[in-house]
Amino acid sequence: MDLIYEIFDGLPRQGPGDPKSTQKAYSFLGELPLNLNIIDIGCGTGQQTIELAKLSRGNVIGLDNHQPYLNELKRKVTIQGLSDILKTINMSMFELDFEQNYFDIIWSEGAIYIYGLEKALEDWRIFLKNNGYFVFSHITWFKGDYPNDLKEYWKNEYPDIKTIEENIKIIEEKGFNLIKHFKLPKSSWWKYLYTPLEGNITRLKEKYKKEEDKLTQINEVIMEIELFRKYSDFYGYTFFIIQKI
Numbered sequence: 001m002d003l004i005y006e007i008f009d010g011l012p013r014q015g016p017g018d019p020k021s022t023q024k025a026y027s028f029l030g031e032l033p034l035n036l037n038i039i040d041i042g043c044g045t046g047q048q049t050i051e052l053a054k055l056s057r058g059n060v061i062g063l064d065n066h067q068p069y070l071n072e073l074k075r076k077v078t079i080q081g082l083s084d085i086l087k088t089i090n091m092s093m094f095e096l097d098f099e100q101n102y103f104d105i106i107w108s109e110g111a112i113y114i115y116g117l118e119k120a121l122e123d124w125r126i127f128l129k130n131n132g133y134f135v136f137s138h139i140t141w142f143k144g145d146y147p148n149d150l151k152e153y154w155k156n157e158y159p160d161i162k163t164i165e166e167n168i169k170i171i172e173e174k175g176f177n178l179i180k181h182f183k184l185p186k187s188s189w190w191k192y193l194y195t196p197l198e199g200n201i202t203r204l205k206e207k208y209k210k211e212e213d214k215l216t217q218i219n220e221v222i223m224e225i226e227l228f229r230k231y232s233d234f235y236g237y238t239f240f241i242i243q244k245i
């Protein structure tokens with residue numbers, strides 16, 4: 001197994017989030033038709049995909065390009081008796097192959113940075129019905145005066161990080177109405193992601209204590225967690241609930 005997958009192995013999710021925030025974002029959607037078609041892009045092991053299936057009882061697709069994550073999602077779907085409404089698909093978000101105007105809702109938690117927000121707003125809208133919803137959580141700056149080490153980190157990690165206001169401007173320029181936005185609570189970084197990740201890291205540091213390359217990669221993840229511990233007032237994830245005009 002690639003080290004990065006080993007580091008994230010067995011976690012309840014692969015990005016920040018929590019079921020309550022998924023429910024909150026869903027609650028802002030207006031009246032919805034029956035038999036909804038929903039896609040969750042970059043679903044990982046699908047904590048939020050399962051939540052979506054329970055909330056909507058529609059036809060939900062969890063899309064990811066890492067089959068072991070999809071296998072884990074399928075396992076949970078079977079246990080929870082959701083197999084008739086939640087399907088998985090192994091496809092790259094860079095090669096989406098669906099009918100135009102097909103989805104009522106495109107959902108994506110913590111994965112849109114992979115494709116780029118502006119491009120996703122441009123390229124994925126053709127798959128949405130008119131008045132369809134696009135709901136995503138995305139990394140954002142919360143306030144200015146960023147400490148230098150934090151600025152440096154994001155310059156390397158995701159130089160395109162923007163403030164909430166800048167993102168809203170882009171959303172509106174690309175032909176969507178902003179319905180609502182809210183910040184993910186800090187607890188949703190810890191409970192399902194960083195706390196279990198710290199457990200994996202302790203184990204892997206011991207396992208690879210003689211392999212310098214691997215330790216370097218592990219230390220990068222430790223640094224990411226430490227930055228959040230120190231600077232979570234400055235940045236975090238924001239949920240955007242938007243509608244195609």
Ligand SMILES: C[S@@+](CC[C@H](N)C(=O)[O-])C[C@H]1O[C@@H](n2cnc3c(N)ncnc32)[C@H](O)[C@@H]1O
Nearest residue numbers: 013014015042043044064065066092093109110
């Ligand atoms: C940060 S994780 C977020 C996972 C999940 N949405 C969550 O919030 O827990 C990003 C996900 O995107 C997936 N991913 C990365 N590149 C992808 C691609 N080109 N197409 C589809 N999924 C991709 C990864 O496998 C991973 O599951």
